[in-house]
Amino acid sequence: MRKTLLESFTHGSLTEPAPAPDGSALAELAAKVDRAAQARLGRSLAIREVDAGSCNGCELEIHALSNAFYDIERFGLHFVASPRHADVLLVTGPVTKNMRQALERTYHATPDPKWVVAVGGCAIDGGIFRGSYACVGGVSEAVPVDLHIKGCPPSPTDLLKGLLALLEHVSAKR
């Protein structure tokens, strides 16, 4: 264990580089999210993820946001275990009818002010599952949505871009 830990110190950070004028798209994005979060939310935005019937592809990429490459917590964005602790609901899936009530209850359990981000193609309008007897067809059919993040599934970079857009939205709303 010591060797692994020591190497982590000596090898430097895997986290995609800090803001640089001509850095990668992710690095630029990282800088923007960081500044915006600092200015408007005091570096803290609590996110509760709700799977409303996704294929779990979106969940995999949302998970990836916490790995060493994206390290979402450096922006003050963090995932919480209960809607009662959350500022943002990150909702995936075409909203199956079997999940509709649970989603609505989760929404109502989230304190105001709150924002809902619909993640993935299905969350926009049901996507490939649209028209099924078992799907409501889009998160906005069930709860008010502030922002959609496209992609099937959206990459972690797309997700970060979306969260930046959310911060812009939040500031406009205030």
Add this chain to the structure above:
Amino acid sequence: MSILDSIPHVTAEVQHRPWPRAVVTEAGWQAAIDRLVEGGLTLLGFWGEPTAVHMAMLDGGSAEIAVVTYECLAGTFPSVASRHPPALRLERTIHDLFGLVPAVADDLRPDLRPWLDHYVWGKSYPLSGRDASRDVRPYQFLPAEGEALHQVAVGPVHAGIIEPGHFRFTANGEHVVRLEQWLGYTHKGIESLMQGASLEVAAKLANRTSGDSAAAYAFAFACAVEAALQIVAPRQASLLRALMAELERLANHFGDIGAICNDASFALMHAQTGILRERCLRAANDAFGHRLMMDVIVPGGVSRNIAPDGVAAIQVLLAEIRKVFPRLIELYDNTASLQDRTVTTGIVKAEYARQFGAGGYVGRASDRDFDARQAIAYAPYNALSFEVPVLQAGDVNARVWIRIREVEQSVALIEQILQRLGPGGLETALPPRIGRGACEGMALIEAFRGDVLVWLRLDGELRVERCHLRDASWFQWPLLETAIEGNIIADFPICNKSFNCSYSGVDL
């Protein structure tokens, strides 16, 4: 002796490939159940149509497969589940979707509690093709009685970033007396969307049955279509399919090993395997243009070749895994606090693994040595060499070790595949239509969590008439209920993660 020799049947369906399908009478159906109960055959799948039920069975010894069909002329069929418990959830699903009623012996009552149907679809029996409604009754969990017992209800919305489902624990103090799962929350109606879909749309649906197994599902769907149409994907396409399947296995196994350790509060492993998982996804993106490799495997072959720098990207990945992973294995093996949580926790008895035909690491950690890549030996695995690790302990630790060994095997497989890649066709053309009417195909492909079965019938215009997708989790979820018994509630997350069953894959 083939499977159907011992089961009285009316006629063998000739348009069913690569394994036979036969229509049976009640005597034949009961004979088939007899074979399942005796353990001579393993239940591989059980699905419905508006007026028939089908059961796929595997002879573990010879790896032979056959499908028997019972025509439900009176809207009923002899219950399988009342004699063979592994069929229970599938039987309840058949009732929910098609309204067919399992008939049982007089002294038993069929379990007709809904499974997928939570009474909110706006209709009952959605695939039955008729208007009918069922009585709405509050869902009854199985009773557990005793002084000092209490219930803990968990879900459908869970604390982590995972799929939704409901777990009802009955506990005595900290110890779990009974766990009962109730799923169906992510039921999207995939099988109904499949009906009448073009192959293109149907393949996309197959890719999104369980997103973590997109490549495996696409692989299975493509093989089933090819079996039905009697065509074969080109060699290069077949190699690329296996390459994607193994990359997917690596990414998921890394994710799981880390997540299991994380549930024992050992975050270092989670961070390290998270890096390896991300590297896998990035290599997949470099090679195939999509991190989860969705929609690359298509009926007939693959929709694109590996990118020019894809081979190099994967070689870099393999070098990194070879450098880092052995040290992580050592770390896992030498950390007593971690072993304390995983060893002897959540034991799946070998007899249950056998009875349920549990696939993947759940089965192989409990002495069931089935791996479709080896048993069925579909292309290109028939030309590749690899081992199937098997352990007997059946605990969380054994399921971690199976994954560790499979990572090593997948690395070796990818090396072999890269050596064999070359120029060559990517797609075998599908016939524009088949004049002779419907044809049926089936495939069994090893996804990271176990074998995925796809069965389908195509019409003369190559549209999907009926398609059933059976995830490995059908036969693993019930074993989680047995594994947690006698463990403490606090160990449920680590047990659950060591199974990592799919919700979307079984809710469909």
